[in-house]
Amino acid sequence: MSxxxxxxxxIVTGFLGAGKTTLISHLIRNAGGRRLAVVVNEFGTLGVDGDILKSCAIPDCPADNIVELANGCICCTVADDFIPTVEHLLALDPRPDHILIETSGLALPKPLLKAFDWPAIRSRITVDGVLALADAEAVAAGRFAPDLVAIEAQRAADPGIDHETPxxxxxxxxxxxxxMVLLTKVDLAGPDGVAAARTVIAAEAPRPVPVIELTDGVIDxxxxxxxxxxAEDDIASRPSHHDGEDEHEHEDFDxxxxxxxxxxxPAVLTSRIEALARDRQILRVKGYAAVTGKPMRLLVQAVGARVRCHYDRLWQPGEPRGTSLVVIAEHDHIDPDTIRAALLD
Incomplete structure (x- = not known):
């Protein structure tokens, strides 16, 4: 097979809240006649992104072409989840012209990339490209990248110590x-923030890659x-901190x-999430809320203390009204009772 x-x-990767779902929603609506299929991998048990994307379904990307994997990191469940999912999509009639994979914000893309070498699928699919989304405002603020000068100085003093954070x-x-790197939310970062983010990316990337700026996921x-x-034939040029390990774990996060x-x-909920992010170092909050007296569901998306809410759709007949939020943080900062109390106070 040629x-x-x-x-x-x-493969669409990127840190928590970088805008992956927004980008894929745009691509679904602007497929240019391509028959698309989408695989969404959530970190946590409450599916949010898959539900959002299914609401964007069109004839060239019907809801049946959107598959959600919410039971673990996609790069850790290759045999159990990823391979069967790809085989299912390839068996669709008509077959998709292009498949989009949205990884969780905490996924390592290289183990997933290696999965494309599996005999069951290697002759049938190819990695057209790996897109890394980076939140310009967050990167410019140094939240997702270390102080490079300080780290190099520490490494020079003691090269046996790993000073990098998870x-x-x-x-x-x-x-x-x-x-390719897609620099998102450039409107929030401003010109100086965008320039700072580009500097960080250029320093961290092991090889030159194109960087494209976008807002609200809009791109040709x-x-x-x-x-x-x-990309499956070019794995050697894509180094990873985990090269040489048989497997990797996500015990740093929960x-x-x-x-x-x-x-x-909703304003009270927003202020509580903001306080929770500051006090408990919460990385991400996402989910839905039912607001008394409102017929529509409130979509909640937070990255750190930056919270955005909007009504996304009507509650369906017979659908239980309630509020469900996924809270993601480094392992030591996840305490369900404390988090629940903070959201209820």
Whole structure:
């Protein structure tokens, strides 16, 4: 089977809240006649992103073409989840012209990339490109990247000590695997922030890669689909902190689902999430809330103390009204009772 008959796959990676779902929603609506299929990997048990994307379904990407994997990191469950999912999508009639894979914000892309060498699928699909999304404002603020000068000085003093944080390793591994970096939320970062973020990315990337700025996920699909990277054949040039390890774990991070009843004031919930992020070093909060007296569901998306809420759709007949939020943080900062109390106070 020649490469021309392989179904191209685009891997969309990036840190928590970088805008992966927003980008894929845009691509679904602007597919340019391509029949798309989407695999969404959630960190945590409450599916949010898959539900959002299914609400964007169109004839060229019906809801049945959108598969959600919410029971573990996609790069850790290759045999159990990823391979069967790809085989299912390839068996669809009509077969998809292009598959998009949205990894969780904490996933390491290289183990997933290696999965494309599995005999069951290698002759049928190819990695068209790996896109790494980076939040310009967050990167410029140094939240997801270390002080490079200080780290190099410490390494020079004692090269046997690893001074990098888990978040930095995830960020760097995502950049190292990328064929293209999409710098998101440039409107929030401003010109100085964008310039600072570009400097960090240039310093961290092991090889020069194109960097494209975008806002609200809007981009011409021709810029990012059809790259023809065949990244599965180029793994050696994509270094990882975990090279040489038989497997990797996500014990540095944990998540908890907090179920609440209806809320009366979205502004109060927002202020509680902001305080929780500051006090407990919470990385990400996402989910839905039922607001008393409102017929629509409130979508909640928070990155650190930056919280955004909007009503996304009507509650369906017979659908239980309630509030469910996934809270993600480094393992030592996840205490369900404390988090629940903070959201209820």
């Amino acid at each position: 490469d021309l008959t392989k179904v191209p796959v685009t 978040l930095a390793e995830v960020f760097e591994d995502q950049l190292a695997c990328a064929d 699909p021709r810029l990012i689909l059809g790259l023809g990277a065949a 998540s908890v689902v907090i179920a609440l009843g209806e809320i009366t004031d």
